[in-house]
Amino acid sequence: MKRISMRTAGWLCVLAPLTATLVSGQPMEPKYAETRELMTLVREAAALVESEGVEAACEEFRVAGSRWFHDDSYVFVLGMDAEALCHPAQPSLEGRNLMELRDPKGRPIARLFLRELESADQGWIHYLWPRPDERVFYWKTSHVRRAKEPGGRELMVASGRYQMEMEPFFVVEQVEDAIQFIRERGTAEAFAGLRDRSSGFLFYNAYVFVLDENGTLLVNNAFPENEGKDLSDLEDSDGKAFVGEMLAVPAGGSAWVDYKWPRPGDTWPSAKSSYVRNVEISGQRFFVGSGVYFGLVPKVREISTEPSATGSGRQER
Numbered sequence: 001m002k003r004i005s006m007r008t009a010g011w012l013c014v015l016a017p018l019t020a021t022l023v024s025g026q027p028m029e030p031k032y033a034e035t036r037e038l039m040t041l042v043r044e045a046a047a048l049v050e051s052e053g054v055e056a057a058c059e060e061f062r063v064a065g066s067r068w069f070h071d072d073s074y075v076f077v078l079g080m081d082a083e084a085l086c087h088p089a090q091p092s093l094e095g096r097n098l099m100e101l102r103d104p105k106g107r108p109i110a111r112l113f114l115r116e117l118e119s120a121d122q123g124w125i126h127y128l129w130p131r132p133d134e135r136v137f138y139w140k141t142s143h144v145r146r147a148k149e150p151g152g153r154e155l156m157v158a159s160g161r162y163q164m165e166m167e168p169f170f171v172v173e174q175v176e177d178a179i180q181f182i183r184e185r186g187t188a189e190a191f192a193g194l195r196d197r198s199s200g201f202l203f204y205n206a207y208v209f210v211l212d213e214n215g216t217l218l219v220n221n222a223f224p225e226n227e228g229k230d231l232s233d234l235e236d237s238d239g240k241a242f243v244g245e246m247l248a249v250p251a252g253g254s255a256w257v258d259y260k261w262p263r264p265g266d267t268w269p270s271a272k273s274s275y276v277r278n279v280e281i282s283g284q285r286f287f288v289g290s291g292v293y294f295g296l297v298p299k300v301r302e303i304s305t306e307p308s309a310t311g312s313g314r315q316e317r
Contacts, residue, residue: 030167030169031165031167031168032164032165032167034161034164034165035164035165035167038143038159038160038161039143041067041068041075041159042075042122042143042144042145042157042158042159043145045057045061045068045075045145045157045159046145046146046147046157047147048060049077049147049149049155049157050147050148050149050150051150052150053149053150053151054077054085054086054149054153054155057077057086058077058085058086058088061074061075061076061077061086061088062086062088064088068088069088069089072089072131072132072162073159073161074087074088074089074132074159075088075157075158075159076088076089076157076158076159077155077156077157077158078098078110078113078155078156078158079153079155079156080114080154080155080156081097081099082097082098082099082101082110082111082113082114083095083096083097083098084096084097084098085155089132090132098110099111102198103127103128103129103137104128104137105127105128105197105198105202106197106198107127107128107198107200107202108198108200109125109127109129112125112127112200113125113142113144113156113158114156115200116144117144117146117156121145121146122143122144122145122146123143123144124141124142124143124144124170124173125141125142125144125158125160126139126140126141126142126170126203126204127139127140127142128140129160129162131162138162138163139162139163139164139204140160140161140162140164141160141161141164142158142159142160143158143159143160144156144157144158145157145158166204166206166292166293168275168292170203170206170292171206171274171275171290171291171292172275174201174203174206174208174290175208175254175275175276175277175288175289175290176277177201178190178194178201178208178210178288178290179277179279179281179288181193181194181201182210182281182286182288183281186282187218187281187282187284191210191218191219194208194210194219194221195219195221195224197221201221202221204292205263205292205293206290206291206292207220207221207222207290207291208221208288208289208290209222209288209289209290210286210287210288210289211231211243211246211247211286211287211289212284212285212286212287213247213284213285213286213287214230214232215230215231215232215233215243215244215247216228216229216230216231216232217229217231218286231243232244232247236259236260236261236269237260237269238259238260240259240260242257242258242259242274245257246274246276246287246289247287249276249277249278249287250278251278251280251285252278252279252280253277253278254275254276254277254278255275255276256273256274256275256276257273257274257276257289258271258272258273259272259274260272261291263293270293271293272291272292272293273291273292274289274290274291274292275289275290275291276288276289277289
């Protein structure tokens with residue numbers, strides 16, 4: 001059995017809209033009720049903006065205790081230039097341009113929203129954000145939709161939830177986004193981007209990994225010390241040759257591979273499932289994957305300052 005370091009870390013993906021497909025070509029449905037409820041809320045909020053305009057709609061979005069704004073749930077609206085037009089939980093943000101706003105890990109939040117809507121009308125974004133009236137940052141997942149006011153102006157309507165359960169389609173879209181990134185940028189630039197923790201390819205405890213056709217690890221942000229190693233015969237704690245199963249995925253195909261692997265920050269293996277695709281890019285064969293520990297609650301990070309609209313650094317405690 002080949003043994004390698006099992007130091008762990010987390011990764012985030014930039015996710016595309018809820019149109020992920022499996023090998024069969026069938027769309028993946030949300031697994032959790034909370035995800036479905038959030039999608040419905042955002043869809044209906046976008047419809048309200050389209051029928052009444054952002055100013056009238058935001059009057060309703062600001063009503064505390066309403067379906068739009070209660071507890072730590074709220075609807076917010078951004079212009080396509082990243083100006084905050086409506087933010088019930090933090091009114092001080094309204095009127096400000098948030099294009100350079102970054103979370104504590106350096107993710108450009110508004111730019112990720114815009115990237116999601118480049119080729120689709122809806123999408124998912126994952127980042128660190130404080131709950132209303134708190135200074136502790138939590139993982140937040142927001143669903144965003146493109147909306148058009150009666151006058152024709154296009155806007156971004158969104159709402160999010162803190163500490164959401166990991167949906168399988170989040171991982172599928174993480175892999176698909178990574179593949180597209182490699183195709184567009186080429187291996188050298190793309191691999192560097194996949195390793196960059198502020199690039200958007202970091203989500204909860206999911207991280208993208210890339211193997212070549214011989215099982216050599218080319219990219220793995222969670223285990224960078226293992227890059228360049230032949231992992232083709234690597235086994236998990238139960239003796240399962242899980243990398244071999246990944247390499248057995250047929251050309252152009254995809255599969256979920258189950259195995260044991262430590263959760264971030266742990267040394268004891270936990271059940272994990274990874275989605276892997278076998279793709280050819282510029283004449284080279286790659287196995288691109290990402291995995292998830294289903295049911296894992298993301299850890300909270302406490303930050304000593306508020307998010308910065310200038311992208312400046314923050315002190316972590």
